[in-house]
Amino acid sequence: MSVGNDAPGAWNRPPSGRAGLADPAPRVAFTAEQLAEARRLQSLYPDPRGALLPVLQMAQDAFGYISLPVEEYVAGLFNLSPAHVHEVVTFYTLFFREPKGRHVVAVCHNLSCHLAGAPEIVARLKARLGIEVGETTEDGKVTLQSVECLCACEHAPMMQVDDRYELGLTPEKVDRILEGLR
Amino acid sequence: MPRLTINGGEVEVPPGTNLIEAARKVGVEIPHYCYHPGLSVAGQCRLCMVDIEKTPRPTIACNTQAAEGMVVWTETDRVKETRRSVMEFHLINHPLDCPVCDQAGECWLQIYYMKHGLYEPRMMDEKVHKPKAVPLGPHVILDAERCILCSRCVRFCDEITGTGELGIFHRGDHSEIGLFPGRELANKYSGNVVDICPVGALTDRDFRFQVRVWYLDATKSVCPGCARGCNIDVHVNRRRPHHAEGRRVARLKPRVNADVNTWWICDAGRYGFTFVDDKTRLVTPSRRDGEAVTDVAWDQAVSAVAAALERAAPGEVAVVASAKMANEDLWALRRLLVHRGIRRVGFRIPPRVPGDEDAFLIKADKNPNSLGAELIGLEGNVRDLLAAARARQVKVLWIFGHDLFESALPEADVAAALRGAETVIFTGTSANATSERARWVLPAAAWVEREGTYTNFQGRVQRFRRAVEPLGQALAEWDILGRVLQALGAEATPPRAERWFRELAAAVPAFAGLTYQAIGDAGVMVTR
């Protein structure tokens, strides 16, 4: 039956146009200021698409996480297929596709931190927070993650709490850090 | 033009040709999954490795352009080992569910495993699980576990249709192809992703589980769905008819023609064949008296039609031809018109809804042979012709294929015209509201049941071949018209489509010099 899984021939120009890409009625939207910032970011790149990661970061800050409607909205801003925005959002670890806690605690579990006792740190966090890695506490306060090298191995074990690196962890220090979270 | 050596054979190729295409020229097949000549190079399946002299390790052929003096070897031990390894990598997380997979028999994992794999499986761990049996759209269904992530389908939607429905989500061994949640794969060319999927990940919802592919036979044909005439293969289930409950045409697949459709066809054409085995097919000649319909023998129908034509003066006969008829049919009709001196003819029926058209393959004219009908001289004003019938100036009205009620013509005008003619004759493959008003119904064979040629909008004359026997007593229109011509005492008429075409070529300058042999598989342009 088979006649080769393709066969030779000439190239035919594909049609232009990107029908049906933008969401007709976006359920989320940037404020005028945010939109202006998104457009400014797009103008920094030779192709506006270069600003996709920064604009998704903005969207995550604005909407808390990147829901499917947010993906569609951003796709509209970039005249991209929502599938291509979904590819990007699912590829990178810093994009949250579900509501996250008010604080994100990301413990490094890579080699140097592992050698310095990262498993104990993770165990302590799980016990104190009462959740597994990847989960968010019921009160919505903390999302716990176990992540690859954050490149602060000289202070292993370490973790990132939101924007901050917390270094040289001990179980006791972990307790104090958790207590400090509002 | 760079000249290079592949497995000892010299070949000269145009600049920019990659090694897979260069190798084809010397009859060497380099196995590959992600490369497709109609799409950009992705280089991700890693199967098309070859050895190039003075290169330290095997290199992918898809992303290597032929260069002057290059010496390429595709079957070194090192290349064969690499291929074997890459085959193993491809199958690590594959479910190996060939017995229940519809791709079995035309799966390039199976084919290449037998040719290039044949290793002892050693993956004993839990495989990665992914979504299965996910309908992507009206025509395509996905099994993500069988997917080898070659990205051909994604590139098709990005580069060919420009619709971008598909993506590869997540990463590592959790990567999977899919749609943006909630959307569907419903572009006008979606079925092509099934053709280019080298494995059982994307299968055809219409075709799957109908019949195993090794029971299918392929016949070269042309799509009758619009004026482009995309080249196709008709896949027919002759050997296990019980498997598909009497459905003879299993599926249509695009056939490459660089000048017409490249590698692709549209969904309307791909799935437009169901009328062939539909209950509405006309299978015996019949005569209608009021509500009563009587099946008649061909001889009886032919002499009755001939008699009706003879009874009427040439000016009292009107013929609505169809651009769905083949050149051979139209030439037979032309001969009949000339023989009887009939002048009232036309073939363009305005559609109720204008046909859709795009800048790629789809043409607004949904007839495969409008240019042929024009060149053969059947142009005429159908509205005037029907007006004459309404004015009772037409005794015999012969309609080919059309349902005049399904057109932009006012329904009342059509009904009045059909009432106005003494004898209405209908010739077509399928019953419709028009055929139901005809006194004589002469069943025509569908395009897959006969031979013929169409002239596409570019002026390319293309052959279609018989894939199945005509249903019931249906005959090709040239055959029906030939019989009527003989009954009218005309000179001998050809017994085969090819001979009709020869007559046509001798008579109509645009077709001068053309033969079936010259037309071949790729078609030939008419002279204009």
Next chain:
Amino acid sequence: MTAEKLLTRNFGRADSHTLRAYLESGGYTAWQKAQALEPAAITEEVKQSNLRGLGGAGFPTGTKWSFIPKHHTGPVYLVINADEGEPGTFKDRYLLEREPHALIEGMLIAARAIRAAKGFVYIRGEYVEPWRRFSAAVKEAYDAGYLGRGLDVVVHRGAGAYICGEETGLISSLEGKKGWPKVKPPFPAIKGAFGMPTIVNNVETICHVPHIINRGAAWFASLGTKTQGGTRIFSVSGRVRKPGIYEASVAITLRALIYELAGGVAGNGRLKAVVPGGSSAAILRADEIDVTADVDGLRNAGTMAGSAGVIVMDETVSIPEALMVVARFYAHESCGQCTPCRESTGWIYQMTKRIVEGRGRKDDLDTILDVARRGAGTTICAFYDGAVGPYISYIEKFRAEFEALIPN
């Protein structure tokens, strides 16, 4: 072997990240000097200096610059790889936070050499403080007129993917796509970011450039070995008494680095193994550390200098467990583009995990070795070869330790 400090010379100052501090230590004088030099002369100087890429691949920097097509008339881009992520490496974090103007000055000079008018600095998304510090420095540089007069700099943040440290993965990401590395050819110098000729250099590499211009290629070359000039910042972690960054000649031996600079082995004090160049480098046994840590020295030792992330293991460390951690990392970070890497990193992690958990099979070790050897060199980028380094070396050098975990 503790050469003069170049990159870290100002790290003692609390305000080392400010323009004022940088100017006080002679900052931007190299840029003054470079402005009088022809682009080709700058490239030649960097070539002569034997500066090699310090991000991982160790490619000669000047040679890389010279790949930009001579007669190209459109835009050329300079992209700084600040997507530090190689496990065991943390030097660029320090440079971004404490010496951001050295990077900016290096960019000015490099951009002149390759005729780029636009530079992108791709900083990994997790680096918030380094991003803030560097962005503030960029603003200072604009205000002071260093930037914005021939070179514009865009600071771009990543979003969490190790593969974006691979130069073409980084370019894909910069273009707003998944960080899938690109098939080569074309190489970035011919067709890189946004389809234009592009040079991608590591932070530390570019921070060296002002020193080379200021003090000359010969001087810089003399700091290192015959084939690699200068100093570099070693990131030392794991079981050492004084983990941290150490700037030293590239010609320092691993032994001197561990025992003289980093205070010796912690844990039980007895060295078992060293990973010399980030987790992708093949592991060395305790008796293999009397080698120089330059690109060629470590290559000759069967491993690589990589990013100079030195991870030290004492005798109490379980090598199988370490391999499991490393294998988990490669399984998690494989981008999924090429089949060998995508399909086997997860499988190999499963096997190492089973072994560590006491559920290993007799054939597992040979299967891992065979699969890794077969996959090596078959993929678009060097990620998989980086995974193969530890897969093979951990098992080959500590096989008995693995076998002891596999039930009979």
